[in-house]
Amino acid sequence: MAVAAVTTKPLDPTLHAPFPPMQPFAAPHPKKRLPAGRPREWYVAHNRRLKAMRLTIALLDSGVYQPSSASNRRIRRAAERLGMHRPSDLTCRMVRTLIRYGR
Incomplete structure (x- = not known):
C-alpha cells in the first residue's frame, strides 16, 4: 500500500511565542490642572471618581x-x-459599581 508523503512548511515561530511580560500599570494621560473657583467638595468628589x-x-x-x-x-x-494612596471603603464601593456597569 502506497503512502503519500506530505510536506509542509514549518510554522511561523512568532505566532507561538509566549506573551511578553505585562508592564506595570501606568497613567496613560498626563494630569491637568483642575478649574479654580469650585467648592472643595467638588474637588474631593472629582478626584475620588478619577481614582475609582x-x-x-x-x-x-x-x-x-x-x-x-x-x-x-x-x-x-x-x-x-x-x-x-489606599482607597477608602466608599472608593472601593464606587469601583465595584463601575465594574458592574462597565461590562
Whole structure:
C-alpha cells in the first residue's frame, strides 16, 4: 500500500511565542490642572471618581470582571501596584459599581 508523503512548511515561530511580560500599570494621560473657583467638595468628589476609574480599568485589565470578585483587599492591592494612596471603603464601593456597569 502506497503512502503519500506530505510536506509542509514549518510554522511561523512568532505566532507561538509566549506573551511578553505585562508592564506595570501606568497613567496613560498626563494630569491637568483642575478649574479654580469650585467648592472643595467638588474637588474631593472629582478626584475620588478619577481614582475609582483608574482602579476599575486596572482591575478589568487584570481579569476581574465581576463586582463580587473585587474585594476591598484586591482593590487596595491594585492601588498599591499603581502607586496610589489606599482607597477608602466608599472608593472601593464606587469601583465595584463601575465594574458592574462597565461590562
